[in-house]
Amino acid sequence: xxxxxxxxxxxxxxxxVRAVDEVDLTIADQExxxxxxxxxxxxxxxxxxxxxxxxxEYGRVSIGNRDVTDLPPRRRxxxxxxxxxxxxxxxxxxxxxAFGLRMKNVTKAEIKRRVEGAAELVQLGPYxxxxxxxxxxxxRQRVAVARAIVMEPAVLLMDEPLSNLDALLRLNFRAExxxxxxxxxxxxxxxxxxxxxxxxxxDRIAVMREGRIVQCGTPMEIYDRxxxxxxxxxxxxxxxxxxxxxxxxxxxHVQVGLxxxxxxxxxxxxxxxxxxxxxxxxxxxxxxxxxxxxxxIAARTEVVEPLGSHLLVTAAVGDxxxxxxxxxxxxxxxxxxxxxxPEPDKLRWFDPxxxxxxxxx
Amino acid sequence: xxxxxxxxxxxALLLPSLAFLAVFFAAPxxxxxxxxxxNDAGNWSLESWRTMFADAQFREALxxxxxxxxxxxxxxxxxxxxxxLVINARLKWSGFWLYIYAIPLGISELAAGIIWFVxxxxxxxxNSILQGLGILDRPYIxxxxxxxxxxxFAVVLAEAWRxxxxxxxxxxxxxxxxxxxxxxxxxxxxxxxxxxxxxVILPMLRPSVQVALILRTILAFQxxxxxxxxxxxxxxxLSSEAYxxxxxxxxxxxxxxYAGFILMLSVVSTVLFLxxxxxxxxxxx
Numbered sequence: 001x002x003x004x005x006x007x008x009x010x011x012x013x014x015x016x017v018r019a020v021d022e023v024d025l026t027i028a029d030q031e032x033x034x035x036x037x038x039x040x041x042x043x044x045x046x047x048x049x050x051x052x053x054x055x056x057e058y059g060r061v062s063i064g065n066r067d068v069t070d071l072p073p074r075r076r077x078x079x080x081x082x083x084x085x086x087x088x089x090x091x092x093x094x095x096x097x098a099f100g101l102r103m104k105n106v107t108k109a110e111i112k113r114r115v116e117g118a119a120e121l122v123q124l125g126p127y128x129x130x131x132x133x134x135x136x137x138x139x140r141q142r143v144a145v146a147r148a149i150v151m152e153p154a155v156l157l158m159d160e161p162l163s164n165l166d167a168l169l170r171l172n173f174r175a176e177x178x179x180x181x182x183x184x185x186x187x188x189x190x191x192x193x194x195x196x197x198x199x200x201x202x203d204r205i206a207v208m209r210e211g212r213i214v215q216c217g218t219p220m221e222i223y224d225r226x227x228x229x230x231x232x233x234x235x236x237x238x239x240x241x242x243x244x245x246x247x248x249x250x251x252x253h254v255q256v257g258l259x260x261x262x263x264x265x266x267x268x269x270x271x272x273x274x275x276x277x278x279x280x281x282x283x284x285x286x287x288x289x290x291x292x293x294x295x296x297i298a299a300r301t302e303v304v305e306p307l308g309s310h311l312l313v314t315a316a317v318g319d320x321x322x323x324x325x326x327x328x329x330x331x332x333x334x335x336x337x338x339x340x341x342p343e344p345d346k347l348r349w350f351d352p353x354x355x356x357x358x359x360x361x
Numbered sequence: 362x363x364x365x366x367x368x369x370x371x372x373a374l375l376l377p378s379l380a381f382l383a384v385f386f387a388a389p390x391x392x393x394x395x396x397x398x399x400n401d402a403g404n405w406s407l408e409s410w411r412t413m414f415a416d417a418q419f420r421e422a423l424x425x426x427x428x429x430x431x432x433x434x435x436x437x438x439x440x441x442x443x444x445x446l447v448i449n450a451r452l453k454w455s456g457f458w459l460y461i462y463a464i465p466l467g468i469s470e471l472a473a474g475i476i477w478f479v480x481x482x483x484x485x486x487x488n489s490i491l492q493g494l495g496i497l498d499r500p501y502i503x504x505x506x507x508x509x510x511x512x513x514f515a516v517v518l519a520e521a522w523r524x525x526x527x528x529x530x531x532x533x534x535x536x537x538x539x540x541x542x543x544x545x546x547x548x549x550x551x552x553x554x555x556x557x558x559x560x561v562i563l564p565m566l567r568p569s570v571q572v573a574l575i576l577r578t579i580l581a582f583q584x585x586x587x588x589x590x591x592x593x594x595x596x597x598x599l600s601s602e603a604y605x606x607x608x609x610x611x612x613x614x615x616x617x618x619y620a621g622f623i624l625m626l627s628v629v630s631t632v633l634f635l636x637x638x639x640x641x642x643x644x645x646x
Contacts, residue, residue, distance in 0.1 A: 053545050074551040086542035090564040099560075103551035133642070147550070 002064035002077070002154035002187045003029045004050065009059035011045050011211075019045045020056070021211035029064075032181055032188045034202035036195060038234070042211040043191045044159055050189060051157050052076050064154055074103070079148040080157040083164065087132045087143045093119070094128040097146045118150035121180060138169045145177070149184060156181070156188045162197060174200055195235045199223065207231050225348065229355035232280050232348065238312065241286075241322035243279045244352060247272055259318035261297050263342070268359065269349060277358070278350035283325040285346035288313060289339040290331050296339035304332040315340065390624075396617035409614035413622065416615075422602045425513070429598065430581045432517050437577060438570075440521065441528035446558070448529075449536040459533070462526045470523065474590025477519035478504070481591070506595030516596065519587050524580065528573045535569025536562070571638045578634070579627045599623050 004027040011020040020042040027033045035043040048054040050061055052073035061069045068076045079100065087096050097115045106114075119125050122142040132140050141161060148156055161177070162170045178201055181188050192198055198205045199219040206216040207230075215227035226232035232240035245256035247269060254269050255262040256277055263279065289296055302321070303314040311326040315338060324340065326332060349358040400406040413419055444462055448455050465473065480486045481503045488500040503511045543565065547557045563570065585600040597605075603619035606612050 051549060053548065073545075073548045074553075078549065080546070080549045082542050082546060084540060084542045086540070086546040088543065088546070088561060088565070090567070099547075099552075100550035103553075103556060151550070 003027065004064075004155060004187060004189070005060075005062045006046075006050070007060045007062075009046065009049060009056045009061065011042070011049060011054060012057045018211050020049065022059070023211075023213055025206060025213060025216065027187060027189065029187055030185045032190065032201060032203045034198040034205045035189065035191045035208060036198040036202075036205050036234075037193065037208035039193055041208040043193075043208045046208070047157055047159055047189055047191050050155070051078055051080055077154040078157055079151040079153040079155075081141075081144045081148050081159065081161045083160040085140050085144040085164075087140050087147070089132050091131075092128065093124060093130055093132070093135070093143050096132070096143050097124075097128075097150050099147060100151045114150050114152075115146075118146040121149065121183075122146045138165055138173070141165060141173070145180070149180070149186075153186065156184070156186045158188065158190045160192055161190075163192070163194070170197075177201065196237070199235070207234065224346075225357070226280070227357050229278060229280070229350050232350075236282060238283050238323045240280045240282050240348075242350070243281075243317065243320050243322060245277055245279055247275060247277055258297065258320070261317070263297070263347070264344065265349070272358070276352045278352045278355075280348035280350055281322075281342045281346060283312070283323045285343045286322075286324045287341040287343070288315075288324050288326045288330055288332070289341060290336075291339065293339050293341065296341045299338055299340050301332055301334055301336050301338050304334060313338070393617045393620050396614050397621045399614060401614065409612070409618040412612075412615050413618045416602070418597055418602055418605075422597045422599050425509075425596055426582060426584070426598045428513060429516060429520070429584060430578060432513070433520055433581055434574065434578060436517065437521050437525045437528055438574065440525050441532055441573070442558075444525070444529045445532035445536055446562075448533050462529055464526075465523050466526050466530075468523065470586040471590055473519055473523040474587035477515060477522070477587075478590050481515050504591060504595065506592070509596060512592045512596045515591050516584075516588055519591060520581070520584060523587065524577065527580075528577055531569050531573040531576070532566065535566045538569075539565050567638055568640050571634055571640060574638070575631050575634050578630045582623050582627050582630070599626075 004025075006023055006025045009020055009023045010018065013019050023042075023046060025033075035046060037043045045054060049056050050063075052068065052071060052075075056069070059069075060067055063076060063078070088099065091099065094115055097118055098111050101111045101114060115128070116125070119128055122145050124139065124142050124146055127135060127139060132143065135143070141164070144161070148158075162173055165173060174197060181201075190198075190201060202219055204216060204218055205222050206213045207222060208214065209230055215222055215231050217225075222231060223235055226235065226240065229242060233242070243258055245258045245263065247265065248255045248257050248262065254265040254267055256265045256269075256279060258279075265277075269277065292298070297317055299315040299317045299322075301313060302316055305312040305314075306328065309328075311328055311330055311332055313324045313326050313330075313332050315322055315324055317340070332338065350356065351358055397409055398405055398407070400408045444458075448459050448462075468476070478485075482488075483500045483502055487503070488497065491497040492500065502508075504515060505511065539562070543561060544557065547561045552560060583600055584598055585604065588596055588598050588601055599619055600623060603616045603623070606619060607616035
């Protein structure tokens with residue numbers, strides 16, 4: 001049972017680089033929180049400060065109402081799965097999993113029971129007597145997970161645990177990990193740069209950039225309502241489309257001009273002085289038509305990529321490009337004209353200077 | 362195959378070092394064994410070995426050599442390990458300490474012996490300091506052949522000062538080959554500093570520990586200049602016996618027998634270390 005509370009956490013490297021910059025974040029008991037961001041955004045450093053492997057210059061870390069900021073890792077009631085697994089090569093699978101329990105002077109019988117239980121959970125039962133060098137990468141990863149969960153910690157930390165596996169294994173493990181952590185109900189923090197992993201695993205995702213949390217919310221909130229242009233383009237494959245337009249007023253209605261065409265804009269944008277605005281829309285929220293239709297925007301097809309389940313069409317509106325997800329039976333041809341009908345309630349509006357979402361509701 | 366494409370090139374590149382080893386190591390070694398198993402008349406015989414084993418000094422030289430090794434190796438290993446951990450902790454100034462630690466490496470064995478002789482001798486620094494502090498009212502003769510414990514202590518001190526950094530450098534190299542994640546995993550899973558050294562660092566460092574111990578033990582069997590400089594004739598070790606038979610008695614056969622005996626002891630100790638500290642492939646990362 002542990003809630004994690006981070007207050008004003010700041011980590012400065014070499015007296016000038018603010019790797020983590022005044023982060024406030026509260027992670028609820030039993031929550032699965034994903035720290036997501038590109039490399040160098042500070043997500044791993046933030047996790048290492050929760051683990052106690054790194055000490056913040058400013059700010060406090062508390063776990064379950066206990067201030068642990070100045071405690072070493074072993075006094076924090078945490079365990080961790082390392083990106084490199086860090087499974088001890090000189091110990092058998094059993095001894096690796098038992099390592100933490102032995103340090104805590106747990107009785108032999110209890111160690112045996114718990115290690116075997118943990119090994120069962122990650123399907124390592126038959127391999128307990130082997131050395132890590134005799135295991136595959138995927139099996140070693142399971143040893144790392146078993147070693148962490150056997151401690152029954154207040155907080156489970158995972159640093160890109162799937163990044164060293166090949167694509168197929170990663171897909172299988174993702175689901176397995178989700179089941180496992182769901183059963184354990186341990187408060188979990190998971191660091192990744194893979195947005196699909198973040199979406200699939202997290203109860204909430206904290207998107208980080210340049211040492212700060214840009215947005216924190218459920219996967220669907222973050223996907224549907226990115227708080228900044230960065231979040232919209234970092235999450236989703238393909239990333240969200242962004243088109244630059246001009247705010248125009250005619251007959252009391254607010255419109256956004258894209259070249260010589262217009263999009264109806266929400267009235268809340270009326271408060272903005274005329275100028276440029278960024279329109280965000282996801283590829284699957286645009287309907288493609290092969291014939292002119294009322295209210296549709298004329299565009300030209302540039303590239304058609306058949307992806308099996310759908311077509312990915314790259315189209316140009318004026319000199320701006322966007323990607324559209326179309327049904328496989330859509331008659332797309334390079335250089336042919338097509339007409340686009342974005343779902344009005346899926347349009348998002350951003351300030352082109354700051355990249356912040358404009359409150360359009 | 363790669364090897365076929367390279368043709369004779371690898372062998373040509375190996376040739377200079379093979380030739381060097383053959384001329385300066387293999388050939389003298391074969392010659393030395395030849396000498397040891399011949400008598401003055403040039404016939405094959407075990408005479409020089411019998412002379413060596415029957416020599417009054419042999420027992421003393423062997424015991425002194427072994428006592429030196431039994432004291433030196435653990436002391437040096439513990440010191441070197443502590444120094445290596447300090448360096449590897451990458452604290453501020455750790456580069457500076459590495460250079461300080463490495464200074465004795467650049468000093469020759471004899472010079473090191475003389476430095477410590479200058480400290481311990483009758484008019485040496487130690488006596489001057491102790492007299493200056495009023496602890497002694499006249500010089501104490503530390504390096505006295507009637508006081509072998511002091512002689513051994515002085516030799517151990519000088520050898521430890523001189524050669525601990527060789528072990529340390531091997532251990533530092535080994536430590537730097539261990540990814541930091543392993544140390545951090547030990548921290549996260551509750552190991553105290555001592556448990557980390559015992560349960561994680563030492564086992565993972567085993568190949569380096571093995572090399573360091575073997576190397577240092579072999580060098581200790583050959584200890585010579587430091588002993589001569591500090592103890593003169595007051596303390597005898599196996600290699601000083603070899604020297605004495607060669608230069609004082611002009612008997613190269615017995616001298617060669619001593620050298621062969623030292624070589625055999627080195628081989629035995631190496632095998633012992635390999636057997637006590639096996640490096641199993643499946644236990645390496």
